[in-house]
Amino acid sequence: MRLLTTREAVPLLLVAAIAAVLPLLGSDYYLGVGFILFGWIALAQSWTVVSGLAGYISLGHVVFAGIGGYVLVLTWGAVPVWAGALLGALAAGLFALLVGLPVLRVRGPYFVILTFGLAEFAKYVVINIENALGRFGRLILGGPPLETLYWAMAALALAGTLAVVAIRRLRLGAGLVAIREDELAADTIGVPTVRFKLFAFALSALLPGFVGALFVLRTGYFEPAQAFDPVISFTIVTMAIVGGSADARGPVFGALFLVALSELLWSNFPQVYMIVLGALLVGFVLFAPNGVAGLFERRRAAAAAPAGG
Amino acid sequence: MLRVERVGKSFGGVRALQDVSFTVPESSIFGIMGANGAGKTTLFAIIAGNLAPSSGSVRLGDLRLTGLPPHRVAAAGVARTFQIVRPFRGLSVQENVETALRFGARDRPAAAMADAAGILDLTGLDGVAGRPAGALTLAQQKRLEVARALATGPRLLMLDEVMAGLTPAEVQDTIAMVRRIRADRGVTVMIIEHVMGALMALSDHVVVLDHGETIAAGPPAQVADDPAVRSAYLGRRH
Ligand SMILES: Nc1ncnc2c1ncn2[C@@H]1O[C@H](COP(=O)(O)OP(=O)(O)OP(=O)(O)O)[C@@H](O)[C@H]1O
Numbered sequence: 001m002r003l004l005t006t007r008e009a010v011p012l013l014l015v016a017a018i019a020a021v022l023p024l025l026g027s028d029y030y031l032g033v034g035f036i037l038f039g040w041i042a043l044a045q046s047w048t049v050v051s052g053l054a055g056y057i058s059l060g061h062v063v064f065a066g067i068g069g070y071v072l073v074l075t076w077g078a079v080p081v082w083a084g085a086l087l088g089a090l091a092a093g094l095f096a097l098l099v100g101l102p103v104l105r106v107r108g109p110y111f112v113i114l115t116f117g118l119a120e121f122a123k124y125v126v127i128n129i130e131n132a133l134g135r136f137g138r139l140i141l142g143g144p145p146l147e148t149l150y151w152a153m154a155a156l157a158l159a160g161t162l163a164v165v166a167i168r169r170l171r172l173g174a175g176l177v178a179i180r181e182d183e184l185a186a187d188t189i190g191v192p193t194v195r196f197k198l199f200a201f202a203l204s205a206l207l208p209g210f211v212g213a214l215f216v217l218r219t220g221y222f223e224p225a226q227a228f229d230p231v232i233s234f235t236i237v238t239m240a241i242v243g244g245s246a247d248a249r250g251p252v253f254g255a256l257f258l259v260a261l262s263e264l265l266w267s268n269f270p271q272v273y274m275i276v277l278g279a280l281l282v283g284f285v286l287f288a289p290n291g292v293a294g295l296f297e298r299r300r301a302a303a304a305a306p307a308g309g
Numbered sequence: 310m311l312r313v314e315r316v317g318k319s320f321g322g323v324r325a326l327q328d329v330s331f332t333v334p335e336s337s338i339f340g341i342m343g344a345n346g347a348g349k350t351t352l353f354a355i356i357a358g359n360l361a362p363s364s365g366s367v368r369l370g371d372l373r374l375t376g377l378p379p380h381r382v383a384a385a386g387v388a389r390t391f392q393i394v395r396p397f398r399g400l401s402v403q404e405n406v407e408t409a410l411r412f413g414a415r416d417r418p419a420a421a422m423a424d425a426a427g428i429l430d431l432t433g434l435d436g437v438a439g440r441p442a443g444a445l446t447l448a449q450q451k452r453l454e455v456a457r458a459l460a461t462g463p464r465l466l467m468l469d470e471v472m473a474g475l476t477p478a479e480v481q482d483t484i485a486m487v488r489r490i491r492a493d494r495g496v497t498v499m500i501i502e503h504v505m506g507a508l509m510a511l512s513d514h515v516v517v518l519d520h521g522e523t524i525a526a527g528p529p530a531q532v533a534d535d536p537a538v539r540s541a542y543l544g545r546r547h
C-alpha cells in the first residue's frame with residue numbers, strides 16, 4: 001500500500017501549507033482568519049467521523065464545542081489553560097459517550113432532530129445554571145496570545161484531518177462505512193455496530209470540545225447562547241454539503257470555501273452572503289450531492305471509464 | 310453442527326414458525342423447502358440473530374446462538390444472504406467483499422477464503438469488481454450476496470433463494486458454485502430454493518415447512534415421495 005494516496009495527501013498537505021504560509025503574511029488579520037478556518041476544519045473533520053463515514057447526520061455538533069468552552073471557563077484559574085482546554089475536550093467526549101447509547105438508537109431524520117434538540121437542551125441548561133449563579137457571561141482575561149492560539153488551532157485541524165485519514169484505513173472506518181450503507185447487513189457480516197457507532201460519536205466530540213475552548217480563549221468571554229449557537233451546527237453541515245464528507249478532503253474544501261466566501265462577502269454585503277449561501281446549498285444538494293470532492297471523483301471516474309462503457 | 314430446537318416465532322397474530330426442530334450435519338448441504346410465506350426466511354433471520362425467536366433456541370456446536378446479536382453470530386462462523394438483496398450500494402463490488410473479509414468469523418477455517426480475488430472469481434464477479442454494487446443487475450447482486458457472505462469466512466453459509474429469477478444455465482452455474490464452496494472449503498450450506506429440481510439435486514437433507522410447521526424431513530428422494538409434501542406443497546404450487 002502506498003504511504004499516502006492522493007485523496008489522503010491533498011487535505012493533509014493543504015492544511016499544513018496554509019498553516020505555514022499565513023503567519024508569513026505578517027498580519028493579525030490573517031492569523032485571525034486562519035484561526036477561524038482551522039477551527040472549522042477541525043469541527044468538520046470531527047463531524048465527518050460520525051456523519052460522513054457512519055451516515056448519522058448530527059445537527060447538534062455545537063454542543064461539544066459549547067461544553068468545551070464551558071468547562072474551560074469553569075476551570076479558569078483553577079488549572080493551567082491547556083489543561084482546561086483538554087478537560088473541555090474530555091468532558092465533550094464523556095458527554096457523547098453518556099448520551100450516545102440512547103441517541104444512536106434512532107436513525108435518519110430522527111437522529112438529525114434528536115441531536116439538534118439535545119444541543120438546544122444543553123444550551124438552556126447552561127443558560128439556566130448561569131442565571132441561577134447570577135452570571136451573565138464570563139470574561140476571561142490573560143489568555144494566550146493570538147499567535148499561540150493560531151498554532152494550537154492549526155494543530156487541531158491537522159489532527160482532525162489525520163484522524164479521518166487514519167480511521168478510513170482502519171477496521172473501524174470500514175465498519176462505519178458499512179453501517180452507513182446498510183446497518184442490518186453490516187451487523188450480519190460481523191460489524192459490532194453499537195460499539196462502533198458509540199466510539200465514533202465519542203471520537204467526533206473530542207476535538208470540537210477543544211475547539212470550543214479555543215474559541216472562548218480567542219474572544220475572551222463565554223456566553224452560553226453564543227457558545228451553543230445552532231448556527232455553528234448548521235455551518236458544519238453546510239461545509240460537508242459543499243465540500244463532501246466521504247473522506248478527509250471534503251471538510252477542508254468546504255471550510256476553505258465558506259471561510260473565503262464569508263471573508264469576501266460577509267463584511268461588505270451581509271445580505272448577499274446569506275442569499276449566495278442559500279443558493280449554493282440548494283445547488284449542491286441538487287447537482288453535486290457529494291460536494292466538491294465528489295465532483296473530482298466523478299471526473300476521475302469519467303476519465304477512467306472505457307469508451308462506450 | 311447446527312441444532313434448531315423447538316423454534317417458534319409470531320408476528321403479532323401471524324405465526325410464522327411453530328415448534329420447528331432439526332439438526333444440520335457438519336459439511337452437509339441442507340435444503341429448506343416451502344411455499345411462499347412458509348417461514349423459511351424467518352428461520353434464517355432467527356439463526357443469524359436478526360430476529361429473536363418467540364420460543365425455542367438455536368445452537369452451533371456447544372454455543373447457544375439465541376440471544377446473541379448478529380455480529381456475534383457472524384463471529385461464531387454463521388453467514389447468510391438476503392433474499393431481498395442488501396448490498397453496500399455506494400461501495401464497489403470489491404469493497405463489499407473486502408469489508409466482509411475484515412469482519413465475520415473470529416476463527417476462520419484453514420481453507421477459508423482470505424482474498425477478495427478468489428471469492429470474486431468463484432462467484433463470477435471478477436469482471437465487475439470495480440463497479441458500484443448499486444449499479445449491478447439483480448442477478449449480479451444476488452451473487453454479491455453470496456460473495457460477501459463467503460468473505461466472512463463462515464462454517465455455516467445460509468443461502469436464501471439465490472437462484473430465484475436466474476436462467477436455467479445460470480441455475481446450473483450456481484449449483485456448481487455451491488458444490489464447490491462445500492467441496493473446497495468444507496463449508497456447511499443451508500439453502501432455501503423454490504427451484505425444486507436444483508434443491509433436490511444439491512441437498513443431502515431436506516426439510517419442508519408449511520405454514521411455519523415442519524411437515525417432512527429427510528433425504529430428498531424420500532421427501533419428494535412423502536404424501537404430506539405432495540398434497541401440501543406440490544399440490545398447491547404446481
Ligand atoms: N417482519 C415481519 N413482520 C410481520 N410479519 C412478517 C415479518 N416477516 C415475515 N412475516 C410473515 O411471516 C410469514 C413467513 O414469512 P417468511 O418471509 O419467513 O416466508 P418465506 O417462507 O421466506 O416466504 P417466501 O418464499 O415468499 O420468501 C409470512 O406470513 C410473512 O408475512
Ligand SMILES: [Mg+2]
Binds near residue numbers: 349350351392
Ligand atoms: Mg423468503
